Amino acid sequence: MHFKLPISETLQALLQQEDTDADNKITIEDKGPKHFKLKCVRGNIYEVKGTYHLSNLLQELALERQLGKTTAEIPVEKIEELPSYRISRMIRDYFWNDLTRTIDKKGLHRILGDEKIQDTIQRIYVPEKDLEGIKYYKALKKELPALEIQILPEQITPTYVKSINKKPGLLALALQDGSGVPFVVPGGRFNEMYGWDSYFESVGLLIDNRLDLAMAMADNFAYQIRYYGKILNANRSYFLTRTQPPFFSSLLKEIYQYDPEVSKDWMSRNLKMVIKEYEKVWMQKGVRLTETGLNRFLGEGIGIPPETEEGHFNFVLQRFAKKHGLSLEAFIQAYDGGTLKDPELDAYFMHDRSLRESGHDTSNRLDDICANLNTVGLNSLLYKYEMDIAYLIENIFNDSLEGYNSAFWLDKANKRKALVNKYLWNDKEGSFYDYNFVSKEPHLVDSATNFYPLWAGLCNEEQAGKLVSKLFDRLVQNGGVAGTSNITEIEHNAPQRQWDYPNGWAPHQMVIWRGLQSYGYEREAQELVYRWLWMITKNAVNYNGTIPEKYDVVGCTHKVYAEYGNVGTQFDYITSSGFGWMNASYQLGLSILNKEFRMQLDQLVNPDDIFSKQT
Template structure:
C-alpha cells in the first residue's frame, strides 16, 4: 500500500505530536504517544506505531521534500522496512552522496562556509596550490573573480619553517582537477562527515571498502587518484588537505586501496601508474633513515612541524603552558605569542609538541598508549601496514607485471619485496611480539622496552597474515578476552586505560570507545586464520550496536561508540561527529557507513535475520 501525503501538513502534525523535546528527531527520549495516524489523499488510513516506524516516516517525508515535492508517495513497506535493510540502503543510496565532495567551484563554495574557517583573520579563504600544478593555479585564479578566496602558489620545496609561517593564514590545499569536454571538474572524494569537509588519509581507505561493496568503484578509484596527487605534489598522503597538515602524513593504506580497486577494474595501466607512486611514497616518506625509519629497522610516525598544532581549539594546551607562563610572569596568551615567534626557547615544549603532532599523524588522536612518546614508538599497526605494502608490491609485481617492474629508475622484482617483508616480519616478532603475554605490543626504540599498554591494534598482524597460525591462536585467546565488549572490540583494555579522574580525562581512542577501522581489520584478520565463529560474533556485536542506536535515535550513525555500554553517547574529547542533524542524517559517518556494509557482507544470513529482530548478542552467541 502507498500513502500519498501532504508533506508540510504531515510533518508539522507528526513533529508536534511526537517530537516532545523539540530536536526535530523522533527518538526513544521523546514522550509522545508513539502512535500517529496517516491518511492518504485516496482515503487510506494507517496507524504508524513505535519510535522506529515513526522516525522512518519522518525520514521518508523529508527525503521527498528534499526532492522538491509537495506530496510524498510513501509505500508502507518503507515505513516498516527491516532495520538492517534500511540502514544499508540509506548508506548506499543517500549517505555516500551526502559525503562526496570535490575541489572545483561547487566544492570550494561549500568549504567557504566550513566552521573551521571562522577563525580566519581575512575574509577570504586561502586556497594553496602546488608549485607545478598550472591547471589548478589558473583554474582557481578564475574562481577568485567569483568567490571570496585567495589563491596562493606554494614554493617548490615545502619546509616545516614555511608551514609554520602560513599557520597564521590557514587554508585548503588543492586536490586533483581534470579537464573533460572543455570543462574543469574536481576529482571527487568522500569526507568523514560533520565538521570534516576535507579528504582525510586513512579514513579514505576504509570509506573505499564500503564504496567498492556498494558498487561505487569510480569513486573509490578517484580517492586513489587524489592520494596519488598528494604524493606527487605534497610529498605524502596528508592527514587532510589543509595547509597546517603539510608536514603530516597518515597510516599507510595506499597499496591496499589500489589493489582492491584493481581487482574490480582490471585496469593494468592505472595500476602501473599507482604502483610507481606507492613505491615512491614508501621510499621517500617511510624509509628515510633518521626520519620515520629508526635504527632498529622498524618505523615510527614523525610529524615534522614546528610549534603548536594550529588546528586545536583555543585553550587546548593551557594546562601544559600555565606553569611556564607563570614562571615567566606572563599570561598564557603572551607566552604562546613569544614561544611561537621564537622569543622564548623551551626544549620541553618542543618535544611535547613533536609528540603531540605525531599522535595526530598516527590517526589515533588521542590515546594514553602513545601520548607524550609517540615519536619514540615503533607502533605495531604502522609496521604491519608497511609489511602489507611490501607484500602487496611483491605480489602485484609477480602476478600482474611478470616479475619485473621499473619505478624511479630502479628495476624491482618480487624477490626484492618478499625479502623486505620477511625482514620486517622478523623484526616485528623480535621487538613487538611478547611470547609471555601472547600479544603484539608497541616498542619504544629510545628506552629499548616494550609497552605494557594493550590496544585493539595488537590484533592487526592478523589482517595481513603476518602471524603464524600458532601465534594467531595465542593472540586471539589473549586479546579477545581483554578487549571484547558488548558492542565489539574496545580501543584498549580497561586496565591499560587506567583510572579516569579529573587529572586523567578520557581519551577517545581508549576504553570504553570502539572504532570502525579496528573492527574491520580485526574481522578480516580472524577470517584469515579460520576463526570464523569469533569473527561472526564480533561482526554481530558491532552491527547490533549500530542498528539498535539507529532504530532508537532516528537513524543516527556517528563517528564512534562506547562499546561497553553499546551507545553513541560518548563522553570524550571532541564529542561525537554525526549526531548533530535535524529530521534525518544526510551522511552517517564515513568509515562507520563502510563498517556496516562490510560487516553485512561477512555476516551469515542466519545472523542477519536475528539482527533485524534486534536479538541481543548474548542471546545469539
C-alpha cells in the first residue's frame, strides 16, 4: 500500500495539525491529536497514528521535496518501518553522504563558511612543501577571487600559530587527480576533519561498505603527518600545534581486515606515516614522552585558546583578573596581548590545551592537570600502535618494512605493558588509573578511558575480570557508560563539563564493547550495546529522528546543555546527517546485537527490565 501525495499541501496540513510548538518537527512534546488521515492511491483512507509514524511521514515528505518533486509516492512500509531498521537505513543511505566534504572547487562552498569563525574572509592555508596544493589553489583563486590563499612555513611554532589566530582559516588536505580527497565531518557546526572522530566514523563506514571513504580518511591522516607533522585536532589554523588520540594504526588494520587484497603500495605509504607519527609526535623525550617511559598529552600554544565560545574561560579568568586588580576585560586584553605575564595561568592553559588534545574537551577529570598525567587511554592506544604495526609488518610485508620487523615492535609493546602495570595498575582498586608523574601518585578518578586496556589487549585475564566488575559498579548507567563517575571533588560552582557524568559518548562505548568481546565478555557487551542503542532509538522515536552529538546516560536524554549545547538537534523536518561517531556507534552496535535483543530494541523495552536480573 502506498500514497500519492501533494507534498506542499500535505506538509502544511500535517504541521498545522501536529506541530503545535511550531519547530517544524513532530515530537512527543507536541500536543496535536497524534493521528492524520491519508488517502491511498486506490482511494481508501489510511490513518497515521502516533508520534513516531507521524514524524516518519514528515521526514519522507521532506526527502521527496529535497529531490525537487511536487508529488510524493510513499509506501506505508516506510511510515511503519521498525525504528532500528529505519535509523540504520538513514545512516547508510543518507547520513554518510551528507557528512562527506572535499576541499576543492566542488566542495569549498560547503566548508569555508564556518559559524565558529567571526572573520568572514574565506581563507585556506597550504603547506609550502605541498607544491601540487599550492598550484591547485592558486589556479582556483582565479575562479574564486574572494578566496585568500596563505602559504604555511615548514616550521610551525606556537608563536607563529598565535600570530595567525586573528586570521583563521581552513588547512589544506590531500588532493588526487585534481580533486580533494574526501573526508567525513562530525556534523552540525563542524565542517572540518577531526582526528579521532575520523577513526570512529570509519568503523561505521566499513560496516556500511564504504571502504572508499575509510581509505580516503587514512590518506588525509597521512597528508597531515607529512605536511603538518601530526594528525591534527582538526584542519583549522588554530589547531596546528595540537594532535588528538592516536587511532591511525587501528584504521589501517581494520581496512586490511576488511579487504586483505588492499594495495600493498597504499598500505606501505600509510604505515610509514603511522611509524613517523609514533616516533616524531609521541616518542620525543620531554615532550609527550615522560621520564616514566610512558606518554602524556601536551597541547602546545600561547595565550587563550581562540576556538572556544565567548565567555568559556570566564570562571577561571575572573580569579586571575582579581589577583591582578583588573577588570575581566582589561585582564584578558593585557594577558592575550602579551603585556601581562602570569606563569600560573600559562600552566592552566597548557593543561587545557592538553585535555583538548586528549579529545575530552572538557572534563573536570583533566582540568588543570592533564599535562602532568600518564593517561591510561593514551598509553593503551600507543600499546595498540606497537601491536598493530607488528601485525601489519608481519602479515603484509613478510615481516620486513624499512628495516623494521615485528619482533622490534612487539618488544616495544612488552616494555610498555610492564610500565603500564607498574605505574597505572592499582591492584587494590582493581582498575587502571592515570598516573601523575609530577606528584608521583595515581589520579584516582573513574573514567571510561580506564577501560581502554580491554580494547588494546593490554591486560591479563585476571585484570580483565576486575575491570569488568569495576565498570559495572562505577560507570554503567541505564543508557550506557558514563564518561566518568560522579565527580564531586571539584571547585564549588565550577561549570559542568560535557565529558563528565552524567554524559556518555560514542567513542567510549565503541571501545568498551569491542574490549569486552575480545576478552570473552559477550553477555556484558550485549547489555552495554543494548543500553546505548535503546537510548538513541528511544530519543529518535520521540524526537523526529534526532541523533545528536551527546547524551545524558543517566536521564537517557539528548537534552544536554553543558558546554556548547548539543550539536545535531537543530534542523527542520528531518535530520540530514545525524552525528558522525553517533552514526557509527549505532551501526557497530547493531552488528553486535543478537536477534532477540534487536526485536526488543524495536519494541523499546527498557534495558532495566531485561538485564536487572542478569547483571
